[in-house]
Amino acid sequence: MGIIIKPIVTEKMTGLGEKFSRYGFRVSQDANKLEIKKAISEMYNVTVVSVNTMNVEGKNKSRYTKAGVINGKKPSYKKAFVTLKEGDVIDFYSNI
Numbered sequence: 001m002g003i004i005i006k007p008i009v010t011e012k013m014t015g016l017g018e019k020f021s022r023y024g025f026r027v028s029q030d031a032n033k034l035e036i037k038k039a040i041s042e043m044y045n046v047t048v049v050s051v052n053t054m055n056v057e058g059k060n061k062s063r064y065t066k067a068g069v070i071n072g073k074k075p076s077y078k079k080a081f082v083t084l085k086e087g088d089v090i091d092f093y094s095n096i
Helices: 011-020 033-044
Strands: 004-007 022-027 048-056 060-065 068-073 077-084
Touching: 004 033, 011 022, 022 033, 033 048, 033 077
Parallel strands: none
Antiparallel strands: 004 022, 022 077, 048 077, 060 068
16 A cells, blocks of 8 residues: 555645645655655655644544444544745645
8 A cells, every 4th residue: 555545635635735735645654754755745746845744543434223232432543744945835635
């Protein structure tokens, strides 16, 4: 599996991308900042200025069913926030 799993496309991240050239990605748990920087540069042909990472802990979830309460847990994952050189843009919707 690759380093970059998928981009985070939310209203908040889209706003950051337009204002500050900052984009979010869901990345592999064992990826470090240098590997993420290299993968983004190669995949989107942009210049990466900085990379910030964050480990997101999985949430506990429960639901009520006819058989009783079912408890579970969402998986943990790692996020990377990438800041690009001024003028560089990543367009996630170009393939649609």
